[in-house]
Amino acid sequence: MNGRFDDRAAAGRALAARFAATRFLAPPLVLALPRGGVPVAAEVALALKAPLDLLLVRKIGAPLQPELAVAAVVDGASPEIVVDEETAALAGADRAYIEREAALELREIERRRRVYLGDRPPPVLTGRTVIVVDDGVATGTTVRAALKALRRQHPARIVLAFAVGPADTVAALRSEADEVVCLMEPAEFHAVGLHYRDFHQVGDDEVVAALRAAAPL
Numbered sequence: 552m553n554g555r556f557d558d559r560a561a562a563g564r565a566l567a568a569r570f571a572a573t574r575f576l577a578p579p580l581v582l583a584l585p586r587g588g589v590p591v592a593a594e595v596a597l598a599l600k601a602p603l604d605l606l607l608v609r610k611i612g613a614p615l616q617p618e619l620a621v622a623a624v625v626d627g628a629s630p631e632i633v634v635d636e637e638t639a640a641l642a643g644a645d646r647a648y649i650e651r652e653a654a655l656e657l658r659e660i661e662r663r664r665r666v667y668l669g670d671r672p673p674p675v676l677t678g679r680t681v682i683v684v685d686d687g688v689a690t691g692t693t694v695r696a697a698l699k700a701l702r703r704q705h706p707a708r709i710v711l712a713f714a715v716g717p718a719d720t721v722a723a724l725r726s727e728a729d730e731v732v733c734l735m736e737p738a739e740f741h742a743v744g745l746h747y748r749d750f751h752q753v754g755d756d757e758v759v760a761a762l763r764a765a766a767p768l
Contacts, residue, residue, distance in 0.1 A: 569734075604768065620693060621692070624656050627700055630653070632653050635692045685712075691724050711728040713732075715737065
């Protein structure tokens with residue numbers, strides 16, 4: 552697939568079409584990576600008549616380059632921190648820096664949990680097929696952290712689905728999930744947002760509305 556997506560909802564419908572012929576023994580659980588992955592995941596969940604929930608993970612940016620991921624942290628009883636050792640070393644992000652930033656990002660994760668999910672209990676993932684959805688992947692650091700944390704909950708199968716990403720990252724992620732679905736692997740990749748006509752920042756209200764509209768857990 553070439554070109555650009557109109558918006559995240561269009562990307563979600565295109566991803567959902569990939570699953571149209573898949574026969575699931577039971578409805579899968581769709582987990583969105585907020586915030587950008589939520590409108591994409593909402594379309595997948597709607598098409599599959601599947602429940603939608605969140606996989607709360609935060610990128611840790613490099614010193615003076617916050618958009619460059621050197622690590623990521625995932626919410627949980629024992630938060631999972633995954634470090635891109637090569638990038639961290641090049642950016643001068645030592646372990647002390649990463650742990651300080653992780654503590655800050657965990658506060659944001661807790662805020663998002665309260666705003667988005669309220670008192671909703673976490674879903675049971677053991678023995679279940681889980682589809683993790685995002686709007687796109689660049690380095691894959693954030694997604695790798697999310698998948699490692701997810702494995703600890705023993706789902707039967709993990710499918711990673713996203714709209715766009717560089718070929719080398721997509722190839723590397725195939726070892727982290729049971730299946731990877733990526734719609735576009737452009738030869739020249741610079742940023743996820745360049746492959747969308749509308750790539751607005753997804754707000755909290757949009758996330759909450761998507762969760763309320765989805766099938767119950």
